[in-house]
Amino acid sequence: MIGLFGGSFDPIHVGHLIVGRAIAERLGLAELRFMPTGEQPLKRGRHLAGVGHRVAMVAAAVAGEPGLALERIEADRPGMSYTVDTLRALRAREPGHQFVVLLGSDAAAELHQWREVEALGDLAQFVAFTRAGAPRPSHPLFREVVDAPAVEISSTAIRQRVAAGRSIRYLVPDAVAEYIAAQGLYRNGQG
Secondary structure, eight states: OEEEEEEOOTTOOHHHHHHHHHHHHHHTOSEEEEEEOSSOGGGTTOOSSOHHHHHHHHHHHHTTOTTEEEOOHHHHSOSOOOHHHHHHHHHHHSTTOOEEEEEEHHHHTTGGGSTTGGGGGGTOEEEEEOOTTSOOOOOTTEEEEEOOOOOOOOHHHHHHHHHTTOOOBTTBOHHHHHHHHHHTTTGGGOO
16 A cells, blocks of 8 residues: 655655654555645645745655655646545556555644545545644544654744744754755745
């Protein structure tokens, strides 16, 4: 089974990697793909770094990590990134593979706003994971709810630290910190 961990990843940080690895091991996944969104319908216009930068940061974060990979399908598709469309495209591209979508409890709370939510269960399995400060998900779509390691790191706080000229060492993989610095991302609160 292949896990899909989608998100803005603006930027990806060690919390994403720690939680992703822990859940992948718990579920016995053959592979976990981090899938940066192109344009999220529920976060329209709120990505600071362009999709190309976010893809490059995810690629840098998972490079050389056994069992972790970058999935570009949403980043490469124009328009809004709807999970139902992504899952249909993945099943057409990779027939015979089974997918499990990992969702944090904050994203799970917005599930009722997703496009064609009733079709999702036929396309993939869904596993929610707990996140600090969010209620435990209880939607019938979830195969299970997993307690994820509590990692108090946020992409918002990382962007704020960069804008303030503060260190982000140990919050993001070194390759991601180097990419952010080289590209001048998040300085002055911009992507």
